[in-house]
Amino acid sequence: MNRTIRLCISCVFPMALILGGCDQGNPPKEVNVYPTPQEMDVSDKWIKIPEEGYRIESTETPDTDAMNLLKQSVPIAEQAQQAITIGKLDKATDEMQRSGAYTLTINSNGIHIGIYDDRSLFYAVQTFRQLILEGKKLPVCLIRDYPDIAxxxxxxxxxxxxxxxxxxxxxxxxxxxxxxxxxxxxxxxxxxxxxxxxxxxxxxxxxxxxxxxxxxxxxxxxxxxxxxxxxxxxxxxxxxxxxxxxxxxxxxxxxxxxxxxxxxxxxxxxxxxxxxxxxxxxxxxxxxxxxxxxxxxxxxxxxxxxxxxxxxxxxxxxxxxxxxxxxxxxxxxxxxxxxxxxxxxxxxxxxxxxxxxxxxxxxxxxxxxxxxxxxxxxxxxxxxxxxxxxxxxxxxxxxxxxxxxxxxxxxxxxxxxxxxxxxxxxxxxxVPEAPDAFRLFCEHNADIGPNTWMFFRKESFNSDKLLTRFWQSLAAGTYLEKEAAEIINMFAQIRKAPETIRSSSANEQLIKEIGPWLTQTANVGEAGVEAMKMLELAQKKDTENCREAYRKTREALETTAVFSRPYRRGEQDGIRSGSQVLLPFIRNIVQHVENTLLTDEKPKEKAEVLAGSQAFDELSCFCEDDMVGLTPHFPLVTIAPGEYFGFRIEESKQPVALVYDLRKSKSKGRQFQGSIDGKVWFPLRQTGKDRLDTLRIHEPQTRYIRCLNKSQTEMSIGIGRFLVLTEPVAP
Structure with a gap:
């Protein structure tokens, strides 16, 4: 994964001068330096660090912090035969006249560091530390380096x-x-x-x-x-x-x-x-x-x-x-x-x-x-x-x-x-103790979710194509057995990765910070495993066992919702993991089984849009385990006096709070309303913040939510978020 240039540096200095006395046995395969230097020429030769270390030769007093760092890296002794020489950059080009610019030359004759200022020496030593291989070897190299941004x-x-x-x-x-x-x-x-x-x-x-x-x-x-x-x-x-x-x-x-x-x-x-x-x-x-x-x-x-x-x-x-x-x-x-x-x-x-x-x-x-x-x-x-x-x-x-x-x-x-x-x-x-598990975790925790700024990032990028191909084939009537096996294995790895990270990593602060998301990622992995088992049974027309697997899948999805709720903060959701690709895929699998084999499990009522304005004809509704709402509609639209937009909530869910983020919307003349039957409406709260807020819903039987323009003039609104946080209806 490293793009460091690996070239024989005889093109820079004569080979005899650079390589004299170098060990030409089996060289290290790769040299990594981060940030990547501007110019880095590395030969396929390396030298051993002398046991007595190096003496320091410098025309000026070298920076104390850089020297302390250097002493932690290699032995420093006044009587050592080989030297680390430190000197000012001579006849430097414009880019080398920047704070932090340095050159670093390593060969059998010693080490030379050219610097512009104290930062240069500090950065050169940081690079030098990364070049030390197995504690005793250094690659023969020449580095010319400087920052692009001051x-x-x-x-x-x-x-x-x-x-x-x-x-x-x-x-x-x-x-x-x-x-x-x-x-x-x-x-x-x-x-x-x-x-x-x-x-x-x-x-x-x-x-x-x-x-x-x-x-x-x-x-x-x-x-x-x-x-x-x-x-x-x-x-x-x-x-x-x-x-x-x-x-x-x-x-x-x-x-x-x-x-x-x-x-x-x-x-x-x-x-x-x-x-x-x-x-x-x-x-x-x-x-x-x-x-x-x-x-x-x-x-x-x-x-x-x-x-x-x-x-x-x-x-x-x-x-x-x-x-x-x-x-x-x-x-x-x-x-x-x-x-x-x-x-x-x-x-x-x-x-x-x-x-x-x-x-x-x-x-x-x-x-x-x-x-x-x-x-x-x-x-x-x-x-x-x-x-x-x-x-x-x-x-x-x-x-x-x-x-x-x-x-x-x-x-x-x-x-x-x-x-x-x-x-x-x-x-x-x-997380050097478990890098693959940590990368897997990070891959499925990259989604930003719907937001006012329309700023999005890909999530589950290594599995998206597989899941998309499988789902499209399934929706067209073909079950891909090989891909199904790959997917259930993928979800099993996702389920396992959080525990691997917890048990392996020595970074206690990191584990504390991401702890809730580790748990949620494992929950999503569990739901994915159960969903794929359920689908396999559905393909075999094993109704009895499929129904039991369906129950386990629904319980696993509910676990993600229940775990998330205590972490809600104001208008923010709780803990989301795998929200862009994994959870939508799992929900699609559940709906597929409901529509094909377990038709009696299919919800009798779904959430639906209330579009009281032609401006919102394209609105759609989404329904997750602990929320119902409108999919974001970022472009500004104009609604006339008396017009509205909203949605109906499923009967199986009890609304807890309305969360809204309405771009460029002003609160004057705008009213959020709730209704039990869709006929008689009551205000949720007369006033709220102009753009975003969370309003508690105190009537548990509320089934309809809408935003009404009660003013006498047109109103421009963009929908970043308009949703209700929910809980299951008590039995």
């Missing part, structure tokens, strides 16, 4: 439980290993970062933790960027300007030397572009310039994606903001692919390369899902169109590493980035 890393900017101190320490060490150099501290639920307490210094214990994190960041060559989020209640006056500077001053006292100010996800007075620009320029003049050692100053704007950029807001920022201040951007939407066209569009307006804030693998808008599949949607050849690239992760720090591994590859070497290869290697690196 600032690369992570923004902890999600809604939900912030990472713990221990999570953050491990993340910073991970960034150092993966050559990422930026960490932005901006969790939405940290009150001292955001309202109500952004003006107040951190309490002593939290302040001390930040001080320790800054030290850890420096050890790993990571800029610790602290973000202020004042826009929800800022008063554009001298008092708040001074309060902001005092807060930044307190963070400076903790060692922070890079800062950001977020004006995202706010309304009202705080969204004024002129005032934001003046505020930022004031911070630049009265704080940054006076300090003299501030590394970054970043603004997250209110209109931070193209979908929301409907005014001259960005143009104002572009004209008025000091060039030192960089502007963040999420893409065409809040959650979006990153493309050349999209970056160039915003860069023309802001007058500088944007600072990409990529909302992946963050899952605060789809909490039922883990986003652990390959990283797609990043267009190559975008390096010159961005100043920086940071990823917004999940609240699960360890689980986020699957995606962050790939993001480190993309931002370091775009042309060398392959999503599938990086994902494959990430799974192996994170």
């Amino acid at each position: 600032f690369r890393g992570v923004v902890e900017g999600f809604y939900g439980t912030p990472w713990s101190f221990e999570n953050r320490v491990e993340q910073l060490r991970f960034y150092g290993r993966m050559k990422m150099n930026t960490y932005i501290f901006g969790p939405k639920d940290d009150p001292y970062h955001r309202s109500p307490s952004w003006r107040i210094p951190y309490p002593e214990e939290q302040a001390d933790n930040i001080r320790r994190l800054v030290i850890e960041a420096r050890k790993n060559k990571v800029d610790f960027v602290w973000a202020l989020h004042p826009g929800m209640d800022i008063r554009w006056n001298d008092a708040d300007r001074q309060a902001a500077i005092q807060k930044l001053e307190s963070m400076y006292g903790l060692g922070v030397r890079a800062f950001a100010v977020f004006f995202d996800d706010i309304e009202g007075e705080g969204t004024d572009a002129y005032k934001q620009a003046a505020f930022m320029n004031h911070l630049k003049k009265e704080f940054v310039d006076k300090k003299g050692d501030i590394q970054q100053l970043i603004l997250c704007p209110t209109e931070y994606n193209k979908d929301w950029a409907k005014t001259d807001y960005l143009d104002i920022l572009g004209k008025l903001l000091d060039p030192f201040i960089h502007i963040m951007w999420t893409g065409d939407k809040v959650v979006s692919d990153i493309t050349c066209e999209g970056l160039q569009w915003v860069n023309r307006r802001i007058g500088r390369p944007c600072y990409v804030w990529w909302n992946f693998p963050v899952n605060d808008y789809c909490l039922a899902h883990l986003l652990m599949g390959p990283v797609h949607g990043l267009e190559k050849n975008t390096a010159t169109d961005m100043h920086a690239f940071v990823s917004n992760p999940m609240e699960f720090a360890e689980a986020s590493k699957v995606a962050l591994w790939s993001i480190s590859q993309f931002t370091w070497n775009m042309n060398g980035f392959n999503p599938e290869e990086a994902w494959y290697k990430a799974c192996e690196a994170l």
Whole structure:
């Protein structure tokens, strides 16, 4: 799965010089370095690390952190015969004049490292550590390496439980290993970062933790960027300007030397572009310039994606903001692919390369899902169109590493980035004790589900074609025995993988984070095994045993629903696994058996659409084990006064709560209604949030749900989610 270049480096240096004294026995078959270097020439020869190790020869005092790392890798002794020489890059090309650029030459005469700065040496040593094979061998090689993007890393900017101190320490060490150099501290639920307490210094214990994190960041060559989020209640006056500077001053006292100010996800007075620009320029003049050692100053704007950029807001920022201040951007939407066209569009307006804030693998808008599949949607050849690239992760720090591994590859070497290869290697690196089981788990936990941003990722990508072929054949009347055997074996492996991961992996934090999804994945595997057994019996017309297998399959599906319910959070579902391919396939098999052999088991009533407007003629209804609703209809449609849309619930299910996410919809004149008989309607709640919310349903006999336009004017609505969470009707 590795695309590392393997060439004889005699094309770079004379063979005698490079290979003299090298062991030419059976060489290692493969050399892996991540992130993939820009240029890496490797011979088929290798050398043994001298038992006495190496002495260090350097024209300048080498970076302490890099040297500590090197000493952990090979013996270092003043009297050693062979040397590791460290020197400045000579006559470097433009790309080698970047922070972190380095060259690494390994041959029988010793090791030479060429560096641009301290980060260069640290990264060269990280590469060197990966080259050590079986603890005693090094490949003869020449590496010339540099980053494509100057600032690369992570923004902890999600809604939900912030990472713990221990999570953050491990993340910073991970960034150092993966050559990422930026960490932005901006969790939405940290009150001292955001309202109500952004003006107040951190309490002593939290302040001390930040001080320790800054030290850890420096050890790993990571800029610790602290973000202020004042826009929800800022008063554009001298008092708040001074309060902001005092807060930044307190963070400076903790060692922070890079800062950001977020004006995202706010309304009202705080969204004024002129005032934001003046505020930022004031911070630049009265704080940054006076300090003299501030590394970054970043603004997250209110209109931070193209979908929301409907005014001259960005143009104002572009004209008025000091060039030192960089502007963040999420893409065409809040959650979006990153493309050349999209970056160039915003860069023309802001007058500088944007600072990409990529909302992946963050899952605060789809909490039922883990986003652990390959990283797609990043267009190559975008390096010159961005100043920086940071990823917004999940609240699960360890689980986020699957995606962050790939993001480190993309931002370091775009042309060398392959999503599938990086994902494959990430799974192996994170759970080396059981990489195949972990890859299987991640493959079936990659779906985002229906969402307002129309951002989707493939799930079950290694089994989708098999399942589709089998189902299409079955629906046409042909049962494929060979494929059926493959599928039942596949589901058995899915059922087994979670326990293999739990019993094998030493990463306790990862297991804790993904624990519920491990259980749910096993539940789905069990349901798949039972469904395929049931189908086999149905093909044999064994009605009695098929009916017993049908009961077990329904129980297995109900187990997935019951397990999910306690994990529901607000408008979010509970725990979803295999939701894009596996569960729909299993439900199709159940319906096939109901329609062919066990016709008396077929539900007597199905959920159905209530389309009280021609605009919604194309609506369809879906029904799962613990929810009923309308399939998303993202395009905006207009409904007239008195028109509505909704659905009828199956009698076997009891509604618990209505979950809605209605794009561009305003609550004025809109009413959510319920009914027992479809004739007499009652309001579920008079008011709710404009776009998304969860409304409890207190009448258990409710069978009809709809959204009615009670106003006197037309109303535009897009349906991201409109569904009811359910429970089985009590016997």
